[in-house]
Amino acid sequence: MNVKNILPVLCSVLCFQIPSCFGADSVAANEYLTGDQTIVSATGLFELGFYKPGQLKQLTWLESSKQWVLFWSQPGQQCEVYSYCGTFATCNQSSLPYCHCLQGFVPNSVMEWNLNDYSGGCTRKNKLICEGGKNGDKFSVSPSKVLPEHPHFVSTSTTVGECESACLRNCSCTAYAFDDNGCFVWFVDLLNMRQLADDSGKTLHIRLAASDVDVQTSSGNVKLVIGVTVGLGMGLVVAVFGLVFVIYYRQKRRFLKAAKNMQHSLARFAYRDLQSATKNFSQKLGGGGFGSVFKGILPDSTVIAAKKLERMKHAQGEKQFRAEVSTIGMIQHVNLVRLRGFCSEGSERLLVYEYMPNGSLNTHLFKRENTQILSWIVRHQIATGTARGLAYLHEKCRDCIIHCDIKPENILLDAEFCPKVADFGLAKLVGREFSRVLTTIRGTRGYLAPEWISGDAITAKADVYSYGMMLFEIVSGRRNIHITNEARLDFFPTWALTKITEGEDVLSILDPRLEGEAEKEEVMRICKLACWCIQDEESQRPSMGQVVQVLEGLLDFDMPTIPRSIQMFGGNTDSPMFFSEFSSTQYATQTTSYASATQNTTTNMNAISQL
Numbered sequence: 001m002n003v004k005n006i007l008p009v010l011c012s013v014l015c016f017q018i019p020s021c022f023g024a025d026s027v028a029a030n031e032y033l034t035g036d037q038t039i040v041s042a043t044g045l046f047e048l049g050f051y052k053p054g055q056l057k058q059l060t061w062l063e064s065s066k067q068w069v070l071f072w073s074q075p076g077q078q079c080e081v082y083s084y085c086g087t088f089a090t091c092n093q094s095s096l097p098y099c100h101c102l103q104g105f106v107p108n109s110v111m112e113w114n115l116n117d118y119s120g121g122c123t124r125k126n127k128l129i130c131e132g133g134k135n136g137d138k139f140s141v142s143p144s145k146v147l148p149e150h151p152h153f154v155s156t157s158t159t160v161g162e163c164e165s166a167c168l169r170n171c172s173c174t175a176y177a178f179d180d181n182g183c184f185v186w187f188v189d190l191l192n193m194r195q196l197a198d199d200s201g202k203t204l205h206i207r208l209a210a211s212d213v214d215v216q217t218s219s220g221n222v223k224l225v226i227g228v229t230v231g232l233g234m235g236l237v238v239a240v241f242g243l244v245f246v247i248y249y250r251q252k253r254r255f256l257k258a259a260k261n262m263q264h265s266l267a268r269f270a271y272r273d274l275q276s277a278t279k280n281f282s283q284k285l286g287g288g289g290f291g292s293v294f295k296g297i298l299p300d301s302t303v304i305a306a307k308k309l310e311r312m313k314h315a316q317g318e319k320q321f322r323a324e325v326s327t328i329g330m331i332q333h334v335n336l337v338r339l340r341g342f343c344s345e346g347s348e349r350l351l352v353y354e355y356m357p358n359g360s361l362n363t364h365l366f367k368r369e370n371t372q373i374l375s376w377i378v379r380h381q382i383a384t385g386t387a388r389g390l391a392y393l394h395e396k397c398r399d400c401i402i403h404c405d406i407k408p409e410n411i412l413l414d415a416e417f418c419p420k421v422a423d424f425g426l427a428k429l430v431g432r433e434f435s436r437v438l439t440t441i442r443g444t445r446g447y448l449a450p451e452w453i454s455g456d457a458i459t460a461k462a463d464v465y466s467y468g469m470m471l472f473e474i475v476s477g478r479r480n481i482h483i484t485n486e487a488r489l490d491f492f493p494t495w496a497l498t499k500i501t502e503g504e505d506v507l508s509i510l511d512p513r514l515e516g517e518a519e520k521e522e523v524m525r526i527c528k529l530a531c532w533c534i535q536d537e538e539s540q541r542p543s544m545g546q547v548v549q550v551l552e553g554l555l556d557f558d559m560p561t562i563p564r565s566i567q568m569f570g571g572n573t574d575s576p577m578f579f580s581e582f583s584s585t586q587y588a589t590q591t592t593s594y595a596s597a598t599q600n601t602t603t604n605m606n607a608i609s610q611l
């Protein structure tokens with residue numbers, strides 16, 4: 001039996017093309033397999049499908065035993081599947097279960113881990129303190145590891161002690177490693193770590209709150225004494241027996257479910273279940289051109305936000321639904337909103353997210369009543385977290401994901417005001433082999449980069465421009481564009497940058513509700529960074545990775561030139577009509593869009609989303 005032709009050819013994030021399969025016993029030519037399908041061969045002897053996120057399996061039917069058995073899988077080992085254990089977890093191919101949280105961490109969702117779905121990863125038991133002294137953060141030693149992705153080399157650290165100090169000095173540092181190659185630190189969630197059975201791996205020092213390190217030391221001694229007392233041998237026998245029973249039961253249950261519906265990292269909800277969870281969609285959280293968002297509670301007491309799309313009769317609505325599922329549904333990051341699942345029944349389309357109790361950023365920036373005033377520290381954290389989320393989309397995913405609609409309305413805040421980039425309905429995926437993509441205009445007026453207006457092909461720098469515009473609003477606590485009662489148009493970026501270049505106190509442009517309570521150097525750095533982000537030429541803008549480095553104090557730069565398009569706003573603002581009088585078609589179109597943004601800043605453009 002020749003099996004060489006069954007290997008799939010990867011053609012996109014969620015799609016496999018199957019050329020042929022076992023001669024006469026084959027599937028249709030050029031048939032495609034997506035994440036929620038199973039392909040069965042003509043005779044019914046072979047089945048191909050996704051049985052884990054990121055893992056393709058082929059099963060063959062054994063008539064003698066009346067069951068499906070594994071014939072082939074890719075990747076071959078479970079620990080080779082990308083992000084199989086999620087963040088802050090390690091994968092051990094020689095143990096069951098494969099995934100284990102690092103010391104000082106617990107599963108994000110115990111229920112999902114009990115169902116053998118580890119993609120949600122782990123979260124800290126206790127927050128980092130980020131200060132020196134005996135109560136400050138400490139490090140847990142984790143040997144024999146395949147180190148996580150995206151390390152940063154610290155050339156100035158030549159000893160283990162210097163490497164540890166370099167990590168402790170930066171509150172964003174989560175771990176470090178030191179070997180013959182030098183000092184490496186990590187500033188992001190630790191991902192794709194593997195535990196090796198021998199000593200061939202590296203030693204990773206994981207940053208923890210001091211209480212987690214001390215508790216682990218104490219509990220380890222107690223467990224050792226108890227284990228010796230009751231008899232280590234008997235305990236191991238009982239543990240192994242129980243583990244084998246649990247694994248057998250879970251594997252059998254998952255196998256039976258797989259026969260009916262492919263397992264996927266996203267839950268597929270029935271419409272009636274979401275109707276019940278939201279009390280017939282009675283508690284509305286918000287809405288817009290896409291539809292409405294409702295609060296709900298699942299049977300396990302998990303609070304959710306269900307987005308009910310209301311334009312599914314149009315092709316655009318279906319495209320936005322699929323775009324969101326195919327982007328945010330397949331990635332995990334602390335600064336990206338988590339999509340828990342979806343519903344697709346008849347004409348009903350719903351997206352189910354984790355609930356964000358503090359709502360969207362625009363509510364706290366622009367509403368003056370019944371909202372909490374965001375301190376400067378919180379605003380800086382929101383700007384940094386949002387930048388990290390975008391940098392992950394642009395630089396760390398397998399395909400570059402351009403969000404295309406960055407604005408305060410699409411930045412959600414959890415209970416601790418940690419920002420989550422949301423609303424991926426207009427997102428665009430760009431393969432790493434391409435530098436830019438030509439697509440129809442999409443996004444929100446007031447945040448559109450000049451290349452959108454001119455019809456040029458776009459890159460991830462379009463998101464950088466939108467982010468820069470949003471930075472000005474985070475500083476000022478007001479919309480960038482405001483029309484006064486005297487029909488005068490105020491454009492905050494022009495006014496703010498003029499103040500800075502004239503040497504005036506930078507705190508004068510700060511949100512007056514903060515009463516000057518902010519670090520002057522940080523305010524100046526963010527305003528300079530915003531100016532850098534909104535340069536007319538995309539090649540002159542920073543990447544989101546550079547933006548993160550600036551906000552973390554790792555990269556410095558000079559004051560950029562004020563963009564020509566921004567300078568135009570300073571010439572004559574007595575009437576909004578002056579925007580149509582510029583000789584340059586490109587800038588006239590752009591500024592007209594800015595002027596009209598005040599009419600409806602919270603409604604998405606009626607743009608065609610092509611994915």
